[in-house]
Amino acid sequence: MIAALQCPVQGRYSDWLAVYLQKLNIGSNVYARADCNKLASVSERGKPQGLYVRQPPNFVPRTVYPDHFFQLRSLSAHWEDSELAEYEVINVICDKSRYALKGTSQYRAIPLAEPQPWSLAPMIYRIDKTEGALTATLVMRRKTDGESLLLLLGAGRDLSAAFGICEFGDVFPTNIELQQVFQPRPAGQYMQLECHTVRVQVEEIVRLEQKIYFLDIEITARPVAPTASEMIEDAIDAFDVFHKPSVERKAAKGALLGKMKRFRLT
Incomplete structure (x- = not known):
């Protein structure tokens, strides 16, 4: 051209x-x-x-765009049972230098990010542009049953946005531990765990010599199959409230049917 x-x-x-x-x-x-x-x-x-x-494709200096940013834009979840399709970002694991704080020159160069009801964490992060580097990890939780996952945000090849997901135990891993397990995957790919399937869509915008990656996070909820003991306990509860007010009977019946439905789907 x-x-x-x-x-x-x-x-x-x-x-x-x-x-x-x-x-x-x-x-x-x-x-x-x-x-x-x-x-x-x-x-x-x-x-x-x-x-x-x-610059030419084979010459990619860090000064092409001094700062790159991730900005969370939307979070959507899907499943046929709408009760399971409610997620929120409850925390973030990252170095504090990754925050785009108010009052800094980097913050003034990007659009304002309004707080969202689905996120308790900051909405904007300054990207470490080193290939394979992890910028931040979002701790995400499903409201209904507390099932959680970690969404890793980082850099891939040629300064592209890259992502990963993993599960965690009772203790949050450190940023160093997460960097060791981070396997960058490009935007648009489906990433699957036992209870969640995640895809991150990205829109790139260049403004005032800054590059901003707007992130649209899509989650498909996958129900956890109840154990036999859980189903027996709910069946006993449903039987015990047989002579109690209709509201309590309805709640117990709903809990049992919900677990049976999850058992069939998984």
């Missing part, structure tokens, strides 16, 4: 200087210089367009 510049060719001012560009597949309207030691010329210019042009 040739892009004409607003600069006439010296000596013949009816023509315009132009540069060679190569379109990159890392965002919309993102190009890189090609054949940097050559210039072209065109006799007519087309309609003006705004393009983002970086």
